[in-house]
Amino acid sequence: MSEPKRVLQLITELRPGGAERIVYELARGLSGERYAVEVCSLRPATGAVTGWLKEAGIAVHSLEMTRKLDLGAIGRLRALLRREAFDILHTHLFHANLIGRLAARHGIPPIVLGTIHIAERRFRPWHFWLDRLTLGPRGIEVCVSEAVREFTRERARIAPERLRVIPNGVDLGRFAPYADDAVRQAARHELRGEFRLPPETRVAVAVGRLEGQKGYADLLEAWARLRNDARPVVAGAALIVAGEGRERPALEAQIRRLGLGDRVQLPGHREDIPKLLAGGDLLAFSSHYEGFGLALVEALAAGLPVVATAVDSVPEVLGDSPAGRLVPPRRPDALAHALAETLATAPDRREALAAFARARAQAFSLPKMLNAYGTLYDELLGKRRDSRA
Structure with a gap:
């Protein structure tokens, strides 16, 4: 049997996030007889994902970039690629895509591909040109959704045949135990105990970095409207936003201004996302723009209904599942209405929605993603062999 092909996954940093989770799953899931996968971050490898990778036995490198205009990083990456003789360089996110291509422009390694994880709506025209x-x-380039593919085709004017779509995948096995009613009820009890909530409290969960893209300011405005609802299960509901990021001070100030201190909590980054979601009653997803939305699939896998903004990939991920309720972005009034109606859902309907949610999550299983990337790697390696024949 031939030696496994060596693959380097290159990404900007290794703090917890959607793209970083995918790099971890690719490194862990593709390493074996066919591929030997390692990971490199542009920035110092100090994030939690570094620990996940090392625990899985994946080698982690860093280019130790501390500023964006560190052109020496190109040379450091080129040296790493030559020294370790990688066959494939797979890059993720704009800065890694750019630096990876520049470092490999002389043909080492012979195969370079990138994954686009976001429909970048901020004003960054130079991103598309570069x-x-x-x-x-x-x-x-691989796009994580059809929405990202169409966005990239239009904005970057890249030929459609150069853009492949491989949807992100989620390890559904992490959520499987919570399909058991006793396990799920224990998670619900533990969640309310941890956050000192009455046992009957309905809880909405949001998962994601505290960044402007996620629209959490809209979510807080929507949540403030719920306290005037005539239904006690809605007026007394709690919101838990799991994540960390630059917007924390602004969000904390907004919580104080709106008088939500007893109803909204920001516990920071959580490693126990399956249990956290299983203990909740719905996922609140208020993004202004997206690429995929791993939290959507994670919530579905946990059996939660989803209230989400209809941006980019979100309708694509939720499909026509009854477990998903879509609202326009940047509309706290519409978001509040959808949240209220979902929080007030009757118990028998909630059980039906849980079944619909888990069924939809199956479309985005981790093996499907790993098989798709493995097939693409094989295709590119085969074309390389044919070109040398």
């Missing part, structure tokens, strides 16, 4: 320029006429 993406198109460095991709070249034969390069391949």
